[in-house]
Amino acid sequence: MSIRLEKANGLATIIFDNPHCMNVMGAAEIRSLNQLTELLAEDRSIRVVIIRAEGKVFGAGGDIASFKPxxxxxxxxxxxxxxxxxxxxxxxxxxxxxxxxxxxxxxAGGSMGTMNAADLVVAAKGTRFNMAYAKIGASPDVGNTWFLPRLVGNRKALEWLLFSENFDADEALAFGLINLVVPPEQLKDVTEKLAMRLLRGPQETYARMKRLVYQSDATSLEQQVNDEIEAFASITMTPDFAEGVSAFLDKRTAHFGCKLN
Structure with missing residues (x-):
């Protein structure tokens, strides 16, 4: 399979595995990704998801050879x-x-949208990014015109889209497109350590943090602060909150274990 899913102990990994074709996304790959994400959405035991790829590149976007102008x-x-x-x-x-x-x-291209749908991005030093759409006269897809302005601002988003020039991981980091740049040989290890750290954390709290951050673009400050208080109030009834407060007062490391609702 050109895309596969691995699951173990609350961690799911989506792997693009079509290195001979630079992990392009054709119709078959898109249908497979759609099916795999549906499985993930239904599996409440999954607490962290990693998206990675085999081969020399993460992804070259859509399968241009399949287009029929x-x-x-x-x-x-x-x-x-x-x-x-x-x-x-x-x-x-x-x-x-x-x-x-x-x-x-x-x-590149659509693979940028897949990357941007993630909450955190770790990139190997030397990674090259390119929106690529303008090079073939295409309009962006895969949420790129929604994600990019929110991540890097309208002007930088338009620059990357209009000129479709390569930019490196250091520039991506400087503008907030990614979170970390690591040596290529450390990419897998650093990513897995981040995942393990998150797996040990307060899962319901993380889920509420994520929801609050992403909704903030569409809500007023008044609504946002009210939603924050509602989330905080609900969290106080979870075992993880009890453990976190107890650990803080006892000056010890908290051991969280509450799963997602």
């Missing part, structure tokens, strides 16, 4: 497969679990 059937075909890709990206972004993208080599 000028074909009267092309617009409807794009709408149909695009709807499946949209479902997959929305599910990834809305998961209560924390999603970490672990990227290397190159990330």
């Amino acid at each position: 000028g074909d009267p059937a092309s617009p409807e075909a794009i709408r149909e497969i695009g709807a499946e890709l949209n479902q997959a990206i929305l599910r990834l972004h809305k998961l209560p679990a924390i999603v970490i993208a672990s990227v290397h080599g190159a990330v």
